[in-house]
Amino acid sequence: MVANFKVFKKSSPNGKITIYLGKRDFVDHVSGVEPVDGVLLLDDDYINQKERKVFGQIVCSFRYGREEDEVMGLNFRKDLTLVSEQIYPSNEKVETTKLQDRLIKKLGPNAIPFKFVLPPNAPATITLQPGAEDQGEPCGVQYFLKAFVGESDTERPHARSSVSMQIRKIQYAPSKQGRQPCTVVRKDFMLSPGDLELEVTLDKQLYYHGEKIAVNICIRNNSNKVVKKIKAMIQQGVDVVLFQNGQYRTTIAHLETQEGCPIQPGSALQKVMYLLPSLQSNKDRRGIALDGQIKRQDTNLASTTLLANPEQRDAFGIIVSYAVKVKLYLGALGGELAAELPFILMHPRPERNKFIHADSQADVEMFRQDTVDPSVDDPNY
Structure with a gap:
């Protein structure tokens, strides 16, 4: 044999x-x-x-x-x-x-x-x-x-x-999951008492291509403003290291909802929004970073770039990152409140x-x- x-x-x-x-x-x-x-x-x-x-x-x-x-x-x-x-x-x-x-x-x-x-x-x-x-x-x-x-x-x-x-x-992708991503942001309002609190949590830090991302959102409205709409999105960050200003972000998946809104003063809302980052929904988007492909092979969105030392970037490459961003819309006078969480998107090790x-x-x-x-x-x- x-x-x-x-x-x-x-x-x-x-x-x-x-x-x-x-x-x-x-x-x-x-x-x-x-x-x-x-x-x-x-x-x-x-x-x-x-x-x-x-x-x-x-x-x-x-x-x-x-x-x-x-x-x-x-x-x-x-x-x-x-x-x-x-x-x-x-x-x-x-x-x-x-x-x-x-x-x-x-x-x-x-x-x-x-x-x-x-x-x-x-x-x-x-x-x-x-x-x-x-x-x-x-x-x-x-x-x-x-x-x-x-x-x-x-x-x-x-x-x-x-x-x-x-x-x-x-x-x-690394063999172990990192710490569960979570962030809390608050917004105070001039001439108004109280604040608006937004907590965003992901169920894990590492996701594989083709996997849905569950965005857990908790809103506590301790202000006298009204939350009228919620928007969740996934953004791909591309850093062309060769150029000083070669950084840009592109929204590759998003979802808006008014379910549970308006959130009145003194009330709270907890919900989960599901987003799927995929190349299929971004076929016509110029500048989206993709995994380098060999002819006659399918490709997908580029994987997150892992660096041993983020300060030692080779000036010859492209660095890709991903983040979930959640926005609360409060109307013309109230403005917006946004929270952002980075995560890793990669292929599992075969x-x-x-x-x-x-x-x-x-x-x-x-x-x-x-x-x-x-x-x-x-x-x-």
């Missing part, structure tokens, strides 16, 4: 360099990032010519402006090479994984293992949703694993002898990959072209 693996593959246009990866999503655990490990298969021409050098890089690409606005030499895209190493020839021995061992055994002596380690403060893969009229690449952060032939890692590689595969850096057991013949067949994900051979992928 042997373990069967799924493999992603992409080759250079001349077919002489091929990248094999076991996965394209690499998890940021806040304290560190999973290493990007795989196998590079070289043609005999490169192996026999010892003067040939093959380099590997991980490039973080940040597009912060529309591609169609790039005129008169303007460029709204920055590429940052996070890792750059010489893969072949190399004197450093790479500690191989089970997948790499299996690939080397199947592909032969021209298969060379590699392992790249991303810095812990590298930004997450995030895309800003384009408008209906926008064309070209969407704004956001993307990662590419590149391999090419050259004299040094700083020279511009030839397109025919280079290969680039898109990967993602993602985060999953179970560890379970190996599919098969016999030796099935293990041989898994590397046929029809068993490797065909989408990675798309030159536009």
